[in-house]
Amino acid sequence: MEFTFTSKQEMLRKAAREFAEREVAPRVQEMDETGEVPMDLVKKMFDLGFGGLLIPQEYGGSGMGHVARMIVIEEISRISPPLGFTLQIVHLGQAPVIYFGSEEQKRKWLPELAKGALIASSAVTEPTGGSDVLGIQTTARKEGDEWVISGRKCFITNAHFSNIHGVLAKTGDREFSYFMVEADRPGVKLGRKEDKFGLRGCVTGEIAFDEVRVPEENLVGSPGKGLRVALASISNVGRPGVAAVALGILRRCLEEAAKYAKERKLYGKPISDLQAIQWKLTDIYMDYQTSWLLVYYAAWLRDQNIRVDAENAMCKLWATEAAVRAAKLLTEVFGAYGVLREYVPQRLLRDAQVLIPSAGTSDIMRVVMARKALEFSP
Structure with a gap:
């Protein structure tokens, strides 16, 4: 049983620590006071490869895996927990496509997600369903070769700067499906930003979907298997x-x-x-x-x-x-x-x-x- 990191992982730790101490530390107080996400630091994390740790190399990431991800998030959170949390949600937004996406979906979205041209949220929680996922009320109905999504999501981290949202919606009696929804589609509307007492500098807010139409190819996984x-x-x-x-x-x-x-x-x-x-x-x-x-x-x-x-x-x-x-x-x-x-x-x-x-x-x-x-x- 080995309890040490590889040389590549140690190099990654060093890079993450240097970034956090040199570039993030001077911004911590400002983030806490304003509650705003420093998007230049988010971009820098992608430039350093931190955004693509779970994405395989063939799709533009490093594929370094989960241990490497823990290393980077720990080092950044040592200086700024809000920025560390922002990064971990970046990875969460990618996960459905990495692990459940079709080959076509992976080639379409993962290279953009790896370099930060796309940033995905994970829009699951609702006022009526957080831990009680079966209680969610957002629906998706099939019309021809499109799905029409309506509902409201709350407590969604990175909602206000993500340009694509992963959305869990009800598609039948106790059946749910998962969709990737581009933020610029008609009917996608951002709601309030929550004023949290902690993790300030990590944005959390609401997203509303008003009859939003997405094509069949935006369905991730099989219909009814979104949970x-x-x-x-x-x-x-x-x-x-x-x-x-x-x-x-x-x-x-x-x-x-x-x-x-x-x-x-x-x-x-x-x-x-x-x-x-x-x-x-x-x-x-x-x-x-x-x-x-x-x-x-x-x-x-x-x-x-x-x-x-x-x-x-x-x-x-x-x-x-x-x-x-x-x-x-x-x-x-x-x-x-x-x-x-x-x-x-x-x-x-x-x-x-x-x-x-x-x-x-x-x-x-x-x-x-x-x-x-x-x-x-x-």
């Missing part, structure tokens, strides 16, 4: 992506806590000498190391084409809840400074909290894991 397309993409790409963002937050919490504890002096000595502070640091350290093992193990399994629904749920639940715990401990290490906006702890805590419901709540993750746990019955 499999959407849920497999969320499980194998969305949940691990959220976990990798949490991993970046955990690493930053550990670094900031250790640095501050060594520099801050009370009673004539660094607070790192105080056992109470040491215990907080060890709790952060344990949560980071545990999350790291869960996240990269699940990614390694996916790169071996092994089904890992439970492992994906486990790493997502543990890493996100651990990030909240660690950020709270970090604010305690900083004391009163931890709640000031000019210091990093409060921002990390706000960002971490937003990850809990993303790609399925912790309760839903436990439901997924329970199915696996019951298989251990002798």
Whole structure:
């Protein structure tokens, strides 16, 4: 069992860290204050190849896989969780085409998705159905050789700058299909941008579809099999992506806590000498190391084409809840400074909290894991 990265993966980590520290770090405060996505940084991520990590080489990507993806998202999220989250949704939007698209669809869309000429959202959640996917109300009806889509999606990350949307729609009684819908089609309308208290600089909003017509060739997978397309993409790409963002937050919490504890002096000595502070640091350290093992193990399994629904749920639940715990401990290490906006702890805590419901709540993750746990019955 190997616990080290390849030389190519280490080079990728170095590139991601240099980009994050040199180009992203100076923009973090601005992103948090304005809530706006810095599109020049999004473009730079594509230029560096970060947008095409899951796309096979024959379609214009690098095909470096899931472990490589975790590396990049962790490094970027260590500096800016919102930008890391933006990137992970870029990958999620590509996933239905990568794993379920026809050869014609792959050749049409993947090269454009790899270089960022196309950016896809994943438009599944609705006011009536998030974790309860069967509750969605968006419909698609067949008229000749076209599908006509009507409905409203909410909490869609990257909605306001994506130029193609992956849409799950109801096509029959308990039947759903998945469509790629170009953003410039008549009837596609952007709604409100949500004003989140965390992950600011990562846009989340609404998309409305008013009798939007798409051709048959925009259907991804078989008619009536859209749930499999959407849920497999969320499980194998969305949940691990959220976990990798949490991993970046955990690493930053550990670094900031250790640095501050060594520099801050009370009673004539660094607070790192105080056992109470040491215990907080060890709790952060344990949560980071545990999350790291869960996240990269699940990614390694996916790169071996092994089904890992439970492992994906486990790493997502543990890493996100651990990030909240660690950020709270970090604010305690900083004391009163931890709640000031000019210091990093409060921002990390706000960002971490937003990850809990993303790609399925912790309760839903436990439901997924329970199915696996019951298989251990002798």
